[in-house]
Amino acid sequence: MLSSLYLPLVLLAAVAGSGLALFAWLHRETPGAAPLALFLLAASLWSLTDAVGVASGTPRFWASLKLSIATVVPLAWLALVFEYTGRERWLSGPRLFALVVEPVVVSALVWTNPAHVIWRASSRVVLVDGYYVFDGTPGLALWGHQVYAYGLIAIGAALLVGMLWRSDDVFRDQSTALLAAIAVPMIVNALYLFGYTPEAVDPTGTAFVLSGAVLAGAILYEHLLDVAPATRELGREKLIGELEDPVVIVDAERRVVDLNPAAESLLGVSADDAIGAELTVFEPALVGIDDGDEITLEREGRRCYYDVRVSQLDRARGTITGRIISLRDVTERTRREQRLDVMNRLYRHNLRNEMNVVRGNAELLDARLETPAHREHAETIVDTADEVIARSEKISALSRSVEDQSTRPIDLTSILTALVESFREEFPEATIALETPETCRVVGDPSIEIAIQEVLENALEHADRPDPTVTAELATDGDDARLEVSDDGPGIPEQDLRALEAGAETPMEHASGVGLWLVTWAIERVGGAVAFDTGETGTTVTVTLRTVDPSA
Numbered sequence: 001m002l003s004s005l006y007l008p009l010v011l012l013a014a015v016a017g018s019g020l021a022l023f024a025w026l027h028r029e030t031p032g033a034a035p036l037a038l039f040l041l042a043a044s045l046w047s048l049t050d051a052v053g054v055a056s057g058t059p060r061f062w063a064s065l066k067l068s069i070a071t072v073v074p075l076a077w078l079a080l081v082f083e084y085t086g087r088e089r090w091l092s093g094p095r096l097f098a099l100v101v102e103p104v105v106v107s108a109l110v111w112t113n114p115a116h117v118i119w120r121a122s123s124r125v126v127l128v129d130g131y132y133v134f135d136g137t138p139g140l141a142l143w144g145h146q147v148y149a150y151g152l153i154a155i156g157a158a159l160l161v162g163m164l165w166r167s168d169d170v171f172r173d174q175s176t177a178l179l180a181a182i183a184v185p186m187i188v189n190a191l192y193l194f195g196y197t198p199e200a201v202d203p204t205g206t207a208f209v210l211s212g213a214v215l216a217g218a219i220l221y222e223h224l225l226d227v228a229p230a231t232r233e234l235g236r237e238k239l240i241g242e243l244e245d246p247v248v249i250v251d252a253e254r255r256v257v258d259l260n261p262a263a264e265s266l267l268g269v270s271a272d273d274a275i276g277a278e279l280t281v282f283e284p285a286l287v288g289i290d291d292g293d294e295i296t297l298e299r300e301g302r303r304c305y306y307d308v309r310v311s312q313l314d315r316a317r318g319t320i321t322g323r324i325i326s327l328r329d330v331t332e333r334t335r336r337e338q339r340l341d342v343m344n345r346l347y348r349h350n351l352r353n354e355m356n357v358v359r360g361n362a363e364l365l366d367a368r369l370e371t372p373a374h375r376e377h378a379e380t381i382v383d384t385a386d387e388v389i390a391r392s393e394k395i396s397a398l399s400r401s402v403e404d405q406s407t408r409p410i411d412l413t414s415i416l417t418a419l420v421e422s423f424r425e426e427f428p429e430a431t432i433a434l435e436t437p438e439t440c441r442v443v444g445d446p447s448i449e450i451a452i453q454e455v456l457e458n459a460l461e462h463a464d465r466p467d468p469t470v471t472a473e474l475a476t477d478g479d480d481a482r483l484e485v486s487d488d489g490p491g492i493p494e495q496d497l498r499a500l501e502a503g504a505e506t507p508m509e510h511a512s513g514v515g516l517w518l519v520t521w522a523i524e525r526v527g528g529a530v531a532f533d534t535g536e537t538g539t540t541v542t543v544t545l546r547t548v549d550p551s552a
Contacts, residue, residue: 456485
């Protein structure tokens with residue numbers, strides 16, 4: 001057996017492992033690559049000392065050297081896993097020193113065993129297949145070392161198993177390869193120590209052949225030496241740490257697991273004091289918060305407003321292990337919106353009241369004036385006041401609908417039918433054609449009716465002849481409903497269209513009215529789209545809205 005299988009296998013493990021160790025060292029900038037190189041080098045030397053010990057005829061010396069080298073394997077393995085998973089800081093300072101002490105002590109016990117027999121209670125050189133092999137009875141120190149070594153390997157394996165639950169496919173495959181690379185020689189070594197292998201030969205060195213093959217496959221096909229989860233974990237940690245938004249990570253019981261400096265500042269507590277405590281102890285306003293909520297907190301004596309974002313941390317089988325809570329400071333935006341809201345309400349209220357005064361006085365003048373030209377001027381004032389009041393009421397209605405952020409199914413056919421009937425009464429000289437399906441349910445809100453009304457009204461009011469023709473055609477196309485309103489009027493002024501395309505009104509390009517803006521805002525707010533096609537023969541306004549599943 002020794003001549004036909006054992007020696008070739010351990011030599012193959014030594015050569016292949018050395019090559020992989022060199023390759024890993026050349027990629028040492030990748031997290032975990034340098035400890036992997038040490039692990040592979042130690043495993044290669046382990047296999048090499050097995051081969052030389054058997055072939056040289058002096059197995060006792062080489063067995064002692066092998067055991068000294070073998071003490072490096074579990075330590076290198078643990079360092080590999082810690083660095084690979086982004087936990088290399090766990091092996092710094094006193095911890096690293098404590099871990100290094102054991103291999104040094106073990107090496108001393110191995111080389112001085114004849115004086116105390118603590119490492120091996122007895123030892124002998126036996127002849128197997130014509131080769132001299134070192135064998136012995138394990139002592140108390142050897143069993144203690146095995147417990148220590150297997151413990152380090154188990155810690156690293158547990159961390160990699162954890163990676164299997166929460167990693168992407170690439171890192172999951174890498175972790176599986178690393179687990180297989182250590183599991184095979186550890187199992188073979190345990191079988192040898194407990195006497196379950198034939199003859200007195202330690203077959204652990206041969207198991208490193210399979211370890212090398214697995215690691216080579218991971219390097220070639222799973223980018224083991226190119227990317228590592230440590231870079232991702234460190235990047236995420238740095239990103240969260242430097243965020244200006246407060247971020248808190250809590251477990252399923254809402255106990256603080258981690259928080260960034262911004263959250264420490266907001267809650268007025270250090271990470272050491274916060275971790276392990278319930279989040280609501282530091283800020284009661286965070287009780288029952290959910291994604292999309294807005295909360296108000298007192299900060300440095302002033303009221304601040306925050307948008308809340310909550311992301312669940314899920315494990316396999318749908319188990320929720322915690323949540324990430326982030327708070328976006330929207331104080332300035334909220335205050336600006338509050339100021340604008342107050343100003344808009346005051347403006348609309350005052351405008352409506354003052355225009356009513358203007359209208360009332362114009363009517364009084366109209367009743368007292370005798371000259372037809374003067375009375376015509378007074379009537380123009382009344383008509384203009386009515387138009388301004390109507391426009392103000394439309395804007396008020398649109399503002400109220402925008403404040404309601406919810407959408408709901410509406411029947412566009414019913415809305416169109418009612419509006420067309422109303423406009424036929426208001427504009428009896430006009431020809432208004434309507435084509436609609438029996439029903440057409442779309443995603444919308446009350447502002448949609450205002451927008452459609454505005455489209456039809458613009459087509460009728462801005463006509464350049466007393467008997468305009470307006471056509472409204474509603475049809476469905478897959479998941480969309482498309483309404484086309486066409487007229488034979490003068491078309492929309494170019495400056496108005498440019499203002500809409502630019503997304504803002506400017507002093508040089510000021511839309512003559514707010515009608516087009518009302519339509520655009522209302523339709524786009526519910527996820528729809530508006531298109532304007534204007535020319536010398538008229539204008540076509542196309543409104544596209546999402547349809548609702550009839551079964552919903």
